[in-house]
Amino acid sequence: YFRNKHRPFLLFLSLLHVHTPLTTTEKFLGRSKHGLYGDNVEEMDWMVGKLLGVIDKEGLKNTTFIYFASDHGGSVEAHRGNARLGGWNGIYKGGKGMGGWEGGIRVPGIVRWPGVLPADIVISEPTSLMDIFPTVVHLAGGIVPQDRVIDGHTLLPLLQGTARHSEHEFMFHYCGVFLHAVRWHQKDSGTIWKAHYATPLFQPEDSGACFGRGICSCFGDGVTHHVPPLLFDLSRDPSEANPLSADTEPL
Numbered sequence: 001y002f003r004n005k006h007r008p009f010l011l012f013l014s015l016l017h018v019h020t021p022l023t024t025t026e027k028f029l030g031r032s033k034h035g036l037y038g039d040n041v042e043e044m045d046w047m048v049g050k051l052l053g054v055i056d057k058e059g060l061k062n063t064t065f066i067y068f069a070s071d072h073g074g075s076v077e078a079h080r081g082n083a084r085l086g087g088w089n090g091i092y093k094g095g096k097g098m099g100g101w102e103g104g105i106r107v108p109g110i111v112r113w114p115g116v117l118p119a120d121i122v123i124s125e126p127t128s129l130m131d132i133f134p135t136v137v138h139l140a141g142g143i144v145p146q147d148r149v150i151d152g153h154t155l156l157p158l159l160q161g162t163a164r165h166s167e168h169e170f171m172f173h174y175c176g177v178f179l180h181a182v183r184w185h186q187k188d189s190g191t192i193w194k195a196h197y198a199t200p201l202f203q204p205e206d207s208g209a210c211f212g213r214g215i216c217s218c219f220g221d222g223v224t225h226h227v228p229p230l231l232f233d234l235s236r237d238p239s240e241a242n243p244l245s246a247d248t249e250p251l
Contacts (some may be wrong), residue, residue, distance in 0.1 A: 005058050008140060013051065017044035020078045020085050035083050052112075062115040065139055067155075069109040071129065072096045076103065076209040081196050091239045093208055097215045099175025102240060103208075117159050125166040126185055126192065131155050175200075175218035183234070194240070196230040198223045 001062040015021055018099045022040045031219040032038025048068065055064050074087025076095035086096065094101025109127070111117060130152035134144050138154040157163035165187050175198075200223055203212035216224060230243045242248075 005060060010136065010156070015044055015047065017047070018087060020075060022085055036080075037083075037085060037087060062113075063114075064113070065135075066112040067109060067132065067135075068111075069129065070107040073103045073105065073107060073237065074117075075215075077214055091122055093240045094200070094216075095209065097175075097210075098180075098200055099178065099218060100173050100181030100194075100199060102234070105173055111155075111159055118161060121161075123158060125158060126168055126171060126183060127155060127158070127166050128152060128168060128171060175216075178218045178223075178242055180218075180223075190235060192234040194232045194234050196232075198225050199230065200224075 018037065018040045022036050024036065024039045024043055028043040028046070029036075030039065031042050034041075052066070055061060055066075073089045073092065073095050074084075075097070076084075076086060076089065077097075078084070078086030088234040089095050089103035092101070092103035092106055096104055098104035105246045122195055128151070130155065132152070134150060134152045134154045135156060137144050137158055144150045153167035158166060166185065169185055169187060171183040171185070172179060173183065178198065180198045181194055181196045184195075186193065198219075200216035200218075201221075202208060202216075203210050210222070213222065231249075232243060233239045233249070234240070
């Protein structure tokens with residue numbers, strides 16, 4: 001890193017936090033009011049803070065694009081007694097290892113680039129971690145390969161406010177190699193429809209998790225196939241609680 005502070009550099013840091021088994025150093029054990037998971041979050045926060053501190057100290061704050069995100073939602077099956085070890089997905093159904101439900105695939109992203117990107121704004125548009133590649137290529141002044149389809153789109157227009165909507169009209173959500181759900185972001189109306197072709201069989205049925213298996217299955221007797229698919233309007237029902245029907249939604 002220090003060798004490259006006077007020229008462009010790319011740093012990819014993949015943290016073990018906040019993933020089970022929640023490895024936490026002695027310094028952070030018991031620091032949080034939210035048990036071992038909270039301790040793990042606080043240690044991750046400290047680690048990211050140390051990294052940002054070095055960037056600021058080296059005078060690179062205004063020339064460094066930083067993107068912080070998770071690769072999936074919390075693991076709802078991970079418990080020790082009554083203590084959650086795998087995080088919490090708020091109002092969103094399901095969790096890690098589920099290729100369709102929002103709790104497994106909807107995560108926040110935090111971006112920092114002072115002087116270039118506006119501060120204190122919230123963008124509620126669906127993007128993908130696949131967008132990191134074309135964004136980095138864009139920032140480096142390159143061109144993405146033209147001999148194949150690239151699924152990601154540069155995030156810069158959205159982040160800089162020159163585009164109102166994500167370039168992703170459709171997003172396909174897989175569990176392993178199996179397509180479980182598809183999202184359609186209807187740009188002219190802002191409505192986001194989601195169709196589920198297969199959903200995991202929760203154990204117990206109303207638990208929102210697969211405690212019997214330890215993690216939900218992607219195929220076979222671990223899923224239910226829906227014909228026609230379950231359909232939700234995420235813009236009105238982000239918790240995916242009320243599947244639509246021809247009676248409730250003639251359109």
